[in-house]
Amino acid sequence: MKPPAFGYHDPQTVSAAVHLLASLPNARVLAGGQSLMPMLNMRVVLPDHLIDLNGVAEMSGVSIREGLLVIGAMTRQRDIEFSDSVMAHCPILPEALLQVGHRQTRNRGTVGGSLCHLDPSAELPCLAAVMDAVIETASPRGRRQITFADFASSYMTTSLDPDEIATQAQFPLWPQGHGYAFLEFARRHGDFALASAAVLMTTDAQGRISRIAVALSGVGPAPVRMQEAEQGLLGQVGGADLFAQAAKTCASLEPQDDIHAPAAYRKRLAGVMMRRALEKAYGRAARQ
Amino acid sequence: MTSPFTRTVELEVNGAPCARTINVRRHLADFLRHDLGLTGTHVGCEHGVCGACTVLVDGQSIRSCLMLAVQAHGKQVTTIEGLAPSPGVLHPLQAALHKHHGLQCGFCTPGMLTTLVELLNTVRNPSADEVRIAISGNICRCTGYEGIVAAALEAAEVIAASKEASK
Known part of the structure; x- marks a missing residue:
């Protein structure tokens, strides 16, 4: 239960980090360490070099510009949780982050680390899916932007190149007064969820749903956008029957059996989480 | 280097x-x-x-x-x-844990205490629910959590009272 021997490098800039990643053989990038460190301790990952990004100040911070919430990849989860501007503009983030691990892990864990680790049950990838986040990256070929739909390739696999690191996540903001909800079911507080649902919506003066986004996680290799449900909800006046009907689209999901729950249970649970999240978000949305 | x-x-x-x-x-x-x-x-x-x-x-x-x-x-x-301010003087959390039988084998205790110190430094009067969520990442396999929660709540009061007194 001790990490294997590796060479340690702590670059101070993105360009230095990218250069190291491109030049060192079998190198891994270390962010907050709340996933990679256990994997090192258990020796399921055996890098020859570790590139620690914790000293790269330019990768940390939260800003709001041109309708985007921009979060540096090395921003600690706790800093999102306690950010007044995030709470004011994007309240679904702190609501979900309170369910990410525990205080001790959020104090170290980063936004970029969780997005790149891409655990199928993790909260941050589900948020990135529901918000259509864009991931900005750096490599020796320069910077590029990847939509989250393209970024989340498969089970714990991103579309990052081997010499590329994620530097920030951009979350397009929803208008003030939007409804939001992040719900999950986990056996114990802080455990990875068996199923979770994220919902954002706006409603008009008559209570009709004028814009909607629904994402689920824990029910497939990567977070799933429920496009069929979104189309069915758009333009409708919210209500228990409508939301129950929308949740039935979970029948098309194909979760896997695992030691935590059988697939049929996960699928049913996802429907319940989705229905409740829709009700909660609808109740919170301003009629405008 | x-x-x-x-x-x-x-x-x-x-x-x-x-x-x-x-x-x-x-x-x-x-x-x-x-x-x-x-x-x-x-x-x-x-x-x-x-x-x-x-x-x-x-x-x-x-x-x-x-x-x-x-x-x-x-x-x-x-x-x-x-944690203890000086030899022979316990931190209010340590004293409260002792009083409420918040430890038995003691293995989880250092982690419980350091976690709760952060909570009490940031939340003035935590509820029992807040204490339970704070220690949700700390596993105790013998005493159980009742005494630990009671101790945290009492320590919060003691700390608040001493802050009040030193004003």
């Missing part, structure tokens, strides 16, 4: 500066226990699940098995050995 496999780290542990040259793969918990002899920090699962190795780094609770000792360079670390 010497070889990429060793580093000299300088940090402050329980208020005292220290420097050691270490293997970079040393995690902070082993550094505290083996290099500094501070065996109050316990190593349980060693993969970030049990919470026994929780220490404070710059006042924030972290799992010391999930942080490399080299990453603590330049930081202030507080362990269970650094």
Whole structure:
């Protein structure tokens, strides 16, 4: 239960980090360490070099510009949780982050680390899916932007190149007064969820749903956008029957059996989480 | 910088500066226990699940098995050995835990205490629910959590009263 021997490098800039990643053989990038460190301790990952990004100040911070919430990849989860501007503009983030691990892990864990680790049950990838986040990256070929739909390739696999690191996540903001909800079911507080649902919506003066986004996680290799449900909800006046009907689209999901729950249970649970999240978000949305 | 496999780290542990040259793969918990002899920090699962190795780094609770000792360079670390204000005088949380029988085998206790110190430093009058959520990442397998929650609530009152008195 001790990490294997590796060479340690702590670059101070993105360009230095990218250069190291491109030049060192079998190198891994270390962010907050709340996933990679256990994997090192258990020796399921055996890098020859570790590139620690914790000293790269330019990768940390939260800003709001041109309708985007921009979060540096090395921003600690706790800093999102306690950010007044995030709470004011994007309240679904702190609501979900309170369910990410525990205080001790959020104090170290980063936004970029969780997005790149891409655990199928993790909260941050589900948020990135529901918000259509864009991931900005750096490599020796320069910077590029990847939509989250393209970024989340498969089970714990991103579309990052081997010499590329994620530097920030951009979350397009929803208008003030939007409804939001992040719900999950986990056996114990802080455990990875068996199923979770994220919902954002706006409603008009008559209570009709004028814009909607629904994402689920824990029910497939990567977070799933429920496009069929979104189309069915758009333009409708919210209500228990409508939301129950929308949740039935979970029948098309194909979760896997695992030691935590059988697939049929996960699928049913996802429907319940989705229905409740829709009700909660609808109740919170301003009629405008 | 010497070889990429060793580093000299300088940090402050329980208020005292220290420097050691270490293997970079040393995690902070082993550094505290083996290099500094501070065996109050316990190593349980060693993969970030049990919470026994929780220490404070710059006042924030972290799992010391999930942080490399080299990453603590330049930081202030507080362990269970650094909680009591002076020899023979317990921290209000330690006194309350003693009173409420909040420990039995004591293995989880250092992590419980460091976690709760952060909570009580940031939340003035926590509810029982807030205490339970705060220690949700700390696993106790013998005493149970009732005494620990009661102790945290009493310690919060004691700390608030002493702050009031010193005004």
